[in-house]
Amino acid sequence: MNIQAHPWQPTADLANIKLRSRVLWNLRDFFHSQGFAEVQTPVLSRDTVVDRHIDPISLPGNAVSVAELSDDTFYLQTSPEFCMKRMLAAGFDNIYQIAQVFRSGERGSYHNPEFTMVEWYRVGDDLSAAVDLLSQLLQTVIPDCQPTRQSYRDAFLQYVGRCPLDCSVAELSTAALAHNLAVGANWSSDRDDWLNLLFSEVVQPRLGQVHPAIIFDYPASQSALAQLSSEDDRVAQRFELFIAGIELANGYNELLDATELSSR
Known part of the structure; x- marks a missing residue:
């Protein structure tokens, strides 16, 4: 059917809409079976994102047409994280949310200004328990799914040939040139810039080209909100999920020391 001839039609394929419905049902069923409570937090709020790499969509207070709010600025939430952490601080334990979120400047093959995010928290979990839960969720949503696990260090060694925890900026620069990346040898003096470039x-x-891949133990310098590993303080208890080369999830064992968080 010609969508151009019928602009009133949804751009999403009907089969995909039905598939999405089944996935959302399975997600809710999984979290409820694990003892989670579903919550719903504000989409529009005076609070904004704390991540300097994410830009929110703002709305002037006078657009709300409430006199006492006319001088305020409101933000469409980039994730439900802040509001859900307030709930955790108030005494909630296992909570999840399927939220509509918004980000300014997000437009491309894999990005949209508005999208759906699943966010969850379980108090008391360490890195291993969090990765286990993610694996179980994947196996619930994706038939015959067998997620693999690999440390950031091992993945970097496998595909770049350098240890990301020990190598120098010069070694990372040499590796980038060897992989024909379009940067000069003196592109940056920051190790994390080179690590991010080579990793991405x-x-x-x-x-995740054959099975979903969970990468864990990210460099501490790239995990400001995560607890450091008790076995190697060069890495933090952070993990990410990749499917077909696309990052689909990010998690970490939350740093709870306010003094340490401030120093980072």
């Missing part, structure tokens, strides 16, 4: 351009496209 060399490692990530190879992840």
Whole structure:
């Protein structure tokens, strides 16, 4: 059917809409079976995102047409994280949310200004328990799914040939040039810039091509909100999920020390 001739029709395929409905049903069924409570937090709020790399969509207070709010600024939430953490601080334990979220400047093959995010928290979990829960969720939603697990270090060694925890900026620069990345040898003096470049351009496209891949133990310098590993303080208890080279989930064992968080 010609969509251009019928602009009133949804752009999503009917089969995909039905598939999405089944996935959402399975998600809710999974979380409820694990003892989670579903919550719903504000989409429009005076609070905004704390991540400097994410831009929110703002709304002037006078657009709300309430006199006492006319001088305020409101924000469409980029994730339900802040509001859900307030709930955790108030005494909730296992909570999840399927939320509509919004981000300014997000437009492309894999991004949209508005999208659906699933966010969950379970008090008391360590990294291993969090990764186990993610694996169980995947196996519930995706038939015959067998997620793999690999440390950031091992994935970097496998595809880049350098240890990301020990190598110098010069070694990372050499590796980038060897992989024909379009940067100069002196592109940056920051190790994390080189790590991010090599991971996103060399490692990530190879992840999750056969089975979903969970990468864990990210460098501490890239995990400001996560607790450090008790076995190696060069890495933090952070993990990400990749399917067909696309990052679909990000999690970590939350840092609870306010003094340490401030120093980072």
